[in-house]
Amino acid sequence: MEVLSVASEVYPLIKTGGLADVAGALPAALGERGVTMRILVPGYPAVTSKLKGGRVVAEIADLFGVSARLVAGRVAGLDLIVLDAPALYDRPGNPYVGPEGWDWPDNWKRFAALSWVASELGLGLVEGYRPQVIHCHDWQAGLVPAYVKYGPSSTLKTVMTVHNMAFQGTFGADIFAQLRLPDHAFSVAGVEYYGGVGYLKAGVECADVVTTVSPTYAAEIRTAEFGMGLEGLLNNRIATVHGVLNGIDLNAWDPSTDPALKQNYTTNTTHLRRVNKAALQEAFGLDLSPTAPLFAVVSRLTWQKGMDLLAHCTDMLVSEGAQLAVLGSGDTELENNLRGAAMRHPGQVGIITGYNEQLSHLIQGGADVIVVPSRFEPCGLTQLYALRYGCIPLVARVGGLNDTIIDANVAALEAGVATGVQFAPATEHALGDAIRRTLALYRDDKTWKKIQRRGMKSDVSWETSAGRYADLYATLIGLDTHDHPDD
Numbered sequence: 357m358e359v360l361s362v363a364s365e366v367y368p369l370i371k372t373g374g375l376a377d378v379a380g381a382l383p384a385a386l387g388e389r390g391v392t393m394r395i396l397v398p399g400y401p402a403v404t405s406k407l408k409g410g411r412v413v414a415e416i417a418d419l420f421g422v423s424a425r426l427v428a429g430r431v432a433g434l435d436l437i438v439l440d441a442p443a444l445y446d447r448p449g450n451p452y453v454g455p456e457g458w459d460w461p462d463n464w465k466r467f468a469a470l471s472w473v474a475s476e477l478g479l480g481l482v483e484g485y486r487p488q489v490i491h492c493h494d495w496q497a498g499l500v501p502a503y504v505k506y507g508p509s510s511t512l513k514t515v516m517t518v519h520n521m522a523f524q525g526t527f528g529a530d531i532f533a534q535l536r537l538p539d540h541a542f543s544v545a546g547v548e549y550y551g552g553v554g555y556l557k558a559g560v561e562c563a564d565v566v567t568t569v570s571p572t573y574a575a576e577i578r579t580a581e582f583g584m585g586l587e588g589l590l591n592n593r594i595a596t597v598h599g600v601l602n603g604i605d606l607n608a609w610d611p612s613t614d615p616a617l618k619q620n621y622t623t624n625t626t627h628l629r630r631v632n633k634a635a636l637q638e639a640f641g642l643d644l645s646p647t648a649p650l651f652a653v654v655s656r657l658t659w660q661k662g663m664d665l666l667a668h669c670t671d672m673l674v675s676e677g678a679q680l681a682v683l684g685s686g687d688t689e690l691e692n693n694l695r696g697a698a699m700r701h702p703g704q705v706g707i708i709t710g711y712n713e714q715l716s717h718l719i720q721g722g723a724d725v726i727v728v729p730s731r732f733e734p735c736g737l738t739q740l741y742a743l744r745y746g747c748i749p750l751v752a753r754v755g756g757l758n759d760t761i762i763d764a765n766v767a768a769l770e771a772g773v774a775t776g777v778q779f780a781p782a783t784e785h786a787l788g789d790a791i792r793r794t795l796a797l798y799r800d801d802k803t804w805k806k807i808q809r810r811g812m813k814s815d816v817s818w819e820t821s822a823g824r825y826a827d828l829y830a831t832l833i834g835l836d837t838h839d840h841p842d843d
């Protein structure tokens with residue numbers, strides 16, 4: 357099966373969050389299932405600079421008023437088709453926002469262009485390449501299903517994956533005339549959304565199949581609390597909505613080989629984690645105490661991620677003898693609150709703002725607890741990395757956090773299945789209780805080690821979910837993978 361994946365970021369070329377990890381890991385996971393996946397990605401400088409020796413496979417004289425070309429090549433084991441359109445993508449830094457931190461004003465055009473090119477690839481723009489399915493990720497690829505629906509092909513199929521309902525790509529109605537869609541596409545059945553144009557709405561409405569990244573989130577987004585305006589549409593399309601849990605790249609995230617760790621270790625040598633813990637304490641300016649429980653965060657610092665709840669709990673956490681290391685960036689107010697906590701508790705709370713992939717690995721390999729107090733979390737990857745690295749996840753009971761962590765309550769401990777600590781609702785009070793519960797477990801060394809080992813042995817691979825995606829593609833194009841495993 358030939359599947360074209362369309363993503364606005366892909367690890368290891370360009371990453372601002374979990375979408376990149378998923379887009380980068382899926383091709384290898386699906387390759388074992390007879391799926392050939394190429395990725396269409398914008399030609400940001402971070403991408404074009406790594407694509408040495410790529411082949412120009414198409415020239416586009418007029419891509420929404422600019423000239424462009426498609427360059428195919430292989431980078432880091434990924435088959436890429438890069439949309440090289442300097443007027444749209446040759447800009448420094450983050451893929452979505454300018455140096456002042458504001459969205460690029462022409463984002464509507466940048467990602468309409470990406471989506472339009474994807475649909476043209478589906479129609480045979482490049483000789484010898486004809487994907488059967490286009491797998492679209494998030495609002496940046498949301499217009500692909502609309503271009504396909506209103507285009508000439510009756511066989512090309514689309515899958516729309518929602519990684520986060522909070523980012524919808526909504527624009528004024530005035531852009532519609534420039535989208536290269538027929539007039540009747542500006543309707544409830546097309547791209548129209550509360551009087552404007554909704555890219556994610558278009559994807560959810562027009563795709564053959566809609567997926568999101570965990571079963572619990574797939575159920576949650578049918579409600580007003582989590583659906584963010586799209587719950588009605590999702591309920592109408594419920595037969596085509598699937599929750600497919602994310603996995604992680606077991607090669608990129610392997611504590612026994614990870615070059616970002618000061619000390620590698622396995623399930624049988626978790627005591628060696630103390631070397632990483634010391635390196636982490638040093639990096640965050642914390643007291644070098646091997647016994648103080650070290651809580652950590654790797655996250656966007658936003659309301660979604662519940663970072664305000666954690667900021668409120670820092671004094672309590674320190675008074676209980678614990679330390680906190682925070683790596684992240686985001687809302688200025690939250691950054692300042694956490695920085696304030698670090699100043700109040702020198703040696704006990706440390707914050708490093710910015711994005712640092714290496715340090716994020718060291719955190720998983722050295723911290724005792726990773727805290728993920730999200731108000732909503734479609735899947736969450738940090739708790740999966742934590743499981744693999746023997747770092748105990750303390751998580752809110754929402755979305756994929758609910759599906760991937762088993763709370764260490766009395767019954768789960770007795771049954772020998774606990775892998776972390778969950779709390780609900782997402783309030784400061786409940787988080788505080790969960791921190792105390794985690795500390796009690798930490799003091800019980802035998803139980804702690806059992807939870808740690810169990811987490812490290814739990815299946816966080818793409819194995820099952822890659823099979824789900826392969827089955828979805830196969831069903832769409834009328835294949836039965838179980839009868840024809842080599843197709």
Ligand SMILES: Nc1ncnc2c1ncn2[C@@H]1O[C@H](COP(=O)(O)OP(=O)(O)O[C@H]2O[C@H](CO)[C@@H](O)[C@H](O)[C@H]2O)[C@@H](O)[C@H]1O
Binds near residue numbers: 602735
């Ligand atoms: N400052 C920093 N430095 C280094 N690394 C950092 C970092 N801040 C975050 N990261 C990394 O970025 C990724 C974040 O992924 P998540 O899945 O946790 O959340 P995100 O909200 O980005 O993803 C959305 O998409 C993914 C993928 O589907 C869903 O799991 C998730 O629920 C949804 O919100 C992780 O790999 C993490 O290590």
